[in-house]
Amino acid sequence: MAALTEEQALLKEQVSSWAREEAPVSKFREMRDRGTETGFDKGTWSAIAEMGWAGILIPEDQGGVAMGHLTFGVVLEELGRQLTASPLLTSAGTGACAIILAGSEAQKKEWLPGLSDGSQIFALAVDETPRHAAPDQIALQAEASGDGFILNGLKVHVPEGLSADAFIVAARTQGQPGESNGLSLFVIQGDTPGISRKRLRTADSRGYANIEFSGVHVARSALLGELDEAAPLLEQILDCGRAHLAAEMLGVAAQAFDMTLDYLKNRIQFGQPIGSFQALGHRASILYTEMEMTRSCVEAALEALDKGDENTAELCSLSKCKAGQFLHHMSNELIQIHGGIGMTDEFDAGLYLKRARALEYALGNEAFHRDRFASLRGF
Amino acid sequence: MANSSEALGSFREEVKSWLADHFPSSLAGQAGAVLRMESVDRSNPDLDLWIKRLGEKGWGTPTWPAEYGGGGLSQLEAQVLNQEIDAIGAFNPLIVTAGMGITMVGPTILEYGTEEQKKRHIPKICLGTTFWSLGYSEPNAGSDLASLQCRAEDMGDHWRLNGQKTWTSGADVSDWCGVLVRTDMDAPKRDGISFIMIDMNQSEIETRPIRLIAGASPFCETFFNNARAEKDDLLGDLNGGWTVGKRLLQHERQSQTGSSSGMGGGQKRSLRDVAEKYVGLDAQGKLSDRDLRGRLADHMMEARAHSLTIARIVAESRGNAKVSAAASILKNAAARVAQNRAELLLEMLGSHGLGWEGEEYNADELAAVRTWLSGKAMSIYGGSFEIQNNIIAKNILGLPENTQRG
Numbered sequence: 212m213a214a215l216t217e218e219q220a221l222l223k224e225q226v227s228s229w230a231r232e233e234a235p236v237s238k239f240r241e242m243r244d245r246g247t248e249t250g251f252d253k254g255t256w257s258a259i260a261e262m263g264w265a266g267i268l269i270p271e272d273q274g275g276v277a278m279g280h281l282t283f284g285v286v287l288e289e290l291g292r293q294l295t296a297s298p299l300l301t302s303a304g305t306g307a308c309a310i311i312l313a314g315s316e317a318q319k320k321e322w323l324p325g326l327s328d329g330s331q332i333f334a335l336a337v338d339e340t341p342r343h344a345a346p347d348q349i350a351l352q353a354e355a356s357g358d359g360f361i362l363n364g365l366k367v368h369v370p371e372g373l374s375a376d377a378f379i380v381a382a383r384t385q386g387q388p389g390e391s392n393g394l395s396l397f398v399i400q401g402d403t404p405g406i407s408r409k410r411l412r413t414a415d416s417r418g419y420a421n422i423e424f425s426g427v428h429v430a431r432s433a434l435l436g437e438l439d440e441a442a443p444l445l446e447q448i449l450d451c452g453r454a455h456l457a458a459e460m461l462g463v464a465a466q467a468f469d470m471t472l473d474y475l476k477n478r479i480q481f482g483q484p485i486g487s488f489q490a491l492g493h494r495a496s497i498l499y500t501e502m503e504m505t506r507s508c509v510e511a512a513l514e515a516l517d518k519g520d521e522n523t524a525e526l527c528s529l530s531k532c533k534a535g536q537f538l539h540h541m542s543n544e545l546i547q548i549h550g551g552i553g554m555t556d557e558f559d560a561g562l563y564l565k566r567a568r569a570l571e572y573a574l575g576n577e578a579f580h581r582d583r584f585a586s587l588r589g590f
Numbered sequence: 591m592a593n594s595s596e597a598l599g600s601f602r603e604e605v606k607s608w609l610a611d612h613f614p615s616s617l618a619g620q621a622g623a624v625l626r627m628e629s630v631d632r633s634n635p636d637l638d639l640w641i642k643r644l645g646e647k648g649w650g651t652p653t654w655p656a657e658y659g660g661g662g663l664s665q666l667e668a669q670v671l672n673q674e675i676d677a678i679g680a681f682n683p684l685i686v687t688a689g690m691g692i693t694m695v696g697p698t699i700l701e702y703g704t705e706e707q708k709k710r711h712i713p714k715i716c717l718g719t720t721f722w723s724l725g726y727s728e729p730n731a732g733s734d735l736a737s738l739q740c741r742a743e744d745m746g747d748h749w750r751l752n753g754q755k756t757w758t759s760g761a762d763v764s765d766w767c768g769v770l771v772r773t774d775m776d777a778p779k780r781d782g783i784s785f786i787m788i789d790m791n792q793s794e795i796e797t798r799p800i801r802l803i804a805g806a807s808p809f810c811e812t813f814f815n816n817a818r819a820e821k822d823d824l825l826g827d828l829n830g831g832w833t834v835g836k837r838l839l840q841h842e843r844q845s846q847t848g849s850s851s852g853m854g855g856g857q858k859r860s861l862r863d864v865a866e867k868y869v870g871l872d873a874q875g876k877l878s879d880r881d882l883r884g885r886l887a888d889h890m891m892e893a894r895a896h897s898l899t900i901a902r903i904v905a906e907s908r909g910n911a912k913v914s915a916a917a918s919i920l921k922n923a924a925a926r927v928a929q930n931r932a933e934l935l936l937e938m939l940g941s942h943g944l945g946w947e948g949e950e951y952n953a954d955e956l957a958a959v960r961t962w963l964s965g966k967a968m969s970i971y972g973g974s975f976e977i978q979n980n981i982i983a984k985n986i987l988g989l990p991e992n993t994q995r996g
């Protein structure tokens with residue numbers, strides 16, 4: 212079982228104090244009120260990259276520090292606590308995983324250094340429906356043409372879709388939706404003619420876009436991995452994203468827990484701290500238990516990714532589902548236990564609640580992962 | 591009053607034809623937007639027309655005595671009225687211009703007011719011409735309401751109010767406010783409180799709107815700085831405000847039990863249709879997400895159990911449902927059903943359930959998000975979920991109180 216190494220524990224402390232001082236939730240709020248083009252603050256992202264956190268998954272010979280998923284999870288969790296907005300998860304996490312797992316030597320050379328130093332932002336363009344679907348449902352067409360492909364179709368609600376320099380696109384090169392054969396992955400520059408982005412204004416105030424591909428020409432060198440055979444690869448990439456999301460969700464929920472615990476100790480009604488009412492004390496205890504169980508799952512999934520365990524997929528679904536359940540429950544209790552204050556925009560609870568649902572729905576909600584878990588377990 | 595099934599039948603016909611003649615069809619299905627009071631389209635003159643017509647008929651306050659402008663209907667007749675209102679996509683709009691006068695203040699004045707107070711206030715509530723807010727909560731007196739500090743001094747010919755209220759819904763637009771104030775600083779907590787009705791149109795009262803997580807600012811911080819109330823604006827006995835105030839809270843609960851339909855309940859989008867559109871059905875016509883299917887069915891059963899319980903309580907009270915202890919059960923159940931519904935709706939919409947604004951989302955999707963957020967308050971206001979459970983444990987189940995008050 213995962214126990215953080217000394218190095219990881221130090222990093223956790225470092226990220227935590229940096230986030231509290233330099234990228235706290237008050238900064239996210241300011242950004243929301245001011246409005247941004249991208250859904251994150253450029254300065255915050257540069258600082259994150261400068262500290263090397265974008266290179267945690269990337270091999271040393273490509274500019275990274277190769278410290279692995281568990282370490283990356285530590286960073287995501289601590290940033291999640293402050294709702295720090297950045298493309299770290301999507302770009303340096305899922306985007307980098309796609310290139311590391313599927314890229315040719317040439318593609319690795321081309322992209323990884325930029326992902327590692329933060330100069331390149333990648334986004335994963337997978338979903339085509341409002342609810343995350345299994346990869347075999349993908350319909351966006353990539354038709355062979357000359358020595359390349361032409362893409363037509365729509366990807367929806369793409370995180371960091373506004374700022375992405377390049378997209379990892381899952382497309383159908385053969386067959387029909389419902390078939391897992393015939394899927395291929397592409398890495399495509401964001402400024403390729405035929406790509407248009409529509410900004411989405413979401414409750415969680417982050418940077419999403421619908422991305423339309425109409426007659427987008429790409430060379431054969433844009434193909435990531437093997438033609439028509441991308442389904443298993445895509446699952447692996449998505450699993451990285453799910454475990455990373457679970458780590459961020461754990462952080463968001465852990466902060467919500469701390470805020471709530473603090474309030475239980477300090478809010479006085481009927482002449483005593485409200486935490487002394489057993490109805491509330493027990494709820495805090497239940498949430499605490501859920502949090503501990505969630506942490507075990509999240510760390511196990513990240514560790515499995517690091518070790519390449521054969522039950523990684525199962526653990527990734529487990530962690531995404533458990534983190535989703537805990538965050539769902541915690542975000543609701545955050546409001547309820549704060550009473551009237553919890554409903555005000557001035558207090559941060561609403562920001563956590565809105566972020567909670569966005570994270571829950573990303574790459575499959577709890578029900579999606581229960582179903583996938585059951586399938587993986589063979590029933 | 592007609593309570594036999596025959597008489598109710600002919601009353602139903604009367605209601606139907608009256609509604610057909612008087613409900614402006616441009617408002618059909620608008621209940622959600624109007625009653626969430628977030629985006630009330632006051633530019634539509636039909637809304638004012640509808641308020642006027644229903645108000646003059648007395649049917650915005652159907653069970654209140656006709657002599658003060660109410661409808662004078664029995665509970666069963668009122669139920670028929672509400673059913674017919676729901677059936678055509680209409681709704682009771684009085685809350686838009688009378689605020690809490692309808693749900694809480696009015697019934698309390700009818701119970702505790704002097705003849706003069708009833709004549710003065712009730713007709714205007716029935717017509718929707720005075721908007722009432724309610725000043726109970728203070729920063730340090732929420733669930734523990736009895737520890738309130740806002741005070742009223744007897745100045746001989748009037749009351750002078752000083753202090754702060756908070757979370758006062760509609761304070762900034764209200765004409766009158768029912769305030770709980772301390773009138774005896776020395777008496778034990780609950781014994782020194784009075785209920786005072788105060789005219790909000792004075793510069794000694796300041797209201798500061800507070801924005802909510804759903805975006806709108808329906809409530810305020812309210813400051814009384816030497817504000818003036820007349821001597822005969824005391825409702826009930828001097829230092830008897832705790833009784834009056836608690837009674838009013840029971841009316842509040844009653845209004846939140848989900849039983850006071852006529853609130854546009856008939857216009858809710860069917861969850862089944864949303865599920866079909868966003869989630870999809872399999873070859874046998876079953877929802878393709880089986881996990882969601884089970885939870886959706888569970889929710890619908892709970893909602894049905896709730897409405898059946900309301901109906902049973904009305905039936906057992908032989909058509910004269912009085913505010914009862916059951917209100918606490920029904921309020922908690924109503925909040926749970928509504929909050930669960932909002933979560934399920936959001937989940938079905940997926941990323942479309944995360945839209946905040948913009949043309950990439952349709953009006954129903956945007957409304958789902960706001961309703962989900964504002965609905966979180968249902969288990970907080972009017973006595974929180976936990977406080978209702980305390981009331982059930984103590985007042986219904988007769989469980990002993992421990993040292994922890996509340």
Ligand SMILES: Cc1cc2nc3c(=O)[nH]c(=O)nc-3n(C[C@H](O)[C@H](O)[C@H](O)COP(=O)(O)OP(=O)(O)OC[C@H]3O[C@@H](n4cnc5c(N)ncnc54)[C@H](O)[C@@H]3O)c2cc1C
Binds near residue numbers: 547731995
């Ligand atoms: C949208 C909205 C509109 C409102 N409108 C009005 C209005 O018009 N006028 C008005 O006066 N007020 C209004 N309120 C205020 C509302 O009545 C209070 O928020 C409510 O009474 C709770 O008080 P509080 O916010 O101080 O929370 P607290 O009392 O501080 O409660 C915090 C938490 O502790 C719990 N708790 C407290 N005591 C106990 C106990 N003994 N046992 C177990 N749990 C306990 C509560 O349930 C809650 O979860 C409104 C509130 C909201 C959210």
